[in-house]
Amino acid sequence: DAKTTQPPSMDCAEGRAANLPCNHSTISGNEYVYWYRQIHSQGPQYIIHGLKNNETNEMASLIITEDRKSSTLILPHATLRDTAVYYCIVRGTGGSYIPTFGRGTSLIVHP
Amino acid sequence: DTAVSQTPKYLVTQMGNDKSIKCEQNLGHDTMYWYKQDSKKFLKIMFSYNNKELIINETVPNRFSPKSPDKAHLNLHINSLELGDSAVYFCASSQDPGDTQYFGPGTRLTVL
Numbered sequence: 001d002a003k004t005t006q007p008p009s010m011d012c013a014e015g016r017a018a019n020l021p022c023n024h025s026t027i028s029g030n031e032y033v034y035w036y037r038q039i040h041s042q043g044p045q046y047i048i049h050g051l052k053n054n055e056t057n058e059m060a061s062l063i064i065t066e067d068r069k070s071s072t073l074i075l076p077h078a079t080l081r082d083t084a085v086y087y088c089i090v091r092g093t094g095g096s097y098i099p100t101f102g103r104g105t106s107l108i109v110h111p
Numbered sequence: 112d113t114a115v116s117q118t119p120k121y122l123v124t125q126m127g128n129d130k131s132i133k134c135e136q137n138l139g140h141d142t143m144y145w146y147k148q149d150s151k152k153f154l155k156i157m158f159s160y161n162n163k164e165l166i167i168n169e170t171v172p173n174r175f176s177p178k179s180p181d182k183a184h185l186n187l188h189i190n191s192l193e194l195g196d197s198a199v200y201f202c203a204s205s206q207d208p209g210d211t212q213y214f215g216p217g218t219r220l221t222v223l
Contacts, residue, residue, distance in 0.1 A: 034211070036212075038154075041199075041217070042216060042217070043115070043201050043203075043214030043215050043216050043217050044154065044201070044203075044212075044214045045214070046211050046212065046213065049211065085152070087154075091209055092209060097208055097209040098156060098167060098169070099144070099156050099159075099212065100156070101146075101153070101154040101155075103152075103153075
């Protein structure tokens with residue numbers, strides 16, 4: 001499975017958009033990009049995923065480049081409650097897939 | 112209703128003891144997982160079961176033994192606890208292997 005690279009930390013002002021980048025240059029054609037976040041001491045929470053097209057849900061938007069080698073998670077109006085570690089994961093499907101969480105990006109939203 | 116629940120939330124015990132952590136999911140999923148998150152915050156897969164059959168076993172000491180009595184439950188039994196077993200253990204489930212995972216709240220295990 002492809003590995004991902006994320007900046008270790010970012011910060012954002014409350015009410016502004018938070019744009020979290022992820023590089024996955026070795027992604028293969030059938031691998032999805034998933035994003036999770038972990039708020040302090042809680043279990044990781046699913047945010048969004050995509051294959052090729054950009055995706056949007058009530059939590060965030062996911063922008064995947066045309067070559068699929070990188071993506072950006074966008075929190076359009078960050079709040080203090082969005083302070084968390086954000087994990088970008090590239091995952092295949094099926095029983096042979098081994099879920100691998102990296103270090104993620106620690107996002108701090110400040111007032 | 113909590114989708115993925117774990118008990119207990121906290122577990123403090125002495126070295127050498129045997130303990131179990133229980134996990135239940137009410138999502139109707141076929142696949143369940145155990146993860147370990149140590150003090151450095153790395154989240155590592157330990158085991159995965161699909162339809163009660165083990166499909167992932169990631170170089171975990173054989174003191175750790177998962178048991179899946181049915182598709183909704185995946186328990187983790189740990190024998191002869193060691194200091195290095197102190198961590199937060201998360202259970203998760205997904206409809207199929209590779210699908211979106213839903214995590215439990217975690218069990219913080221402290222071995223003294």
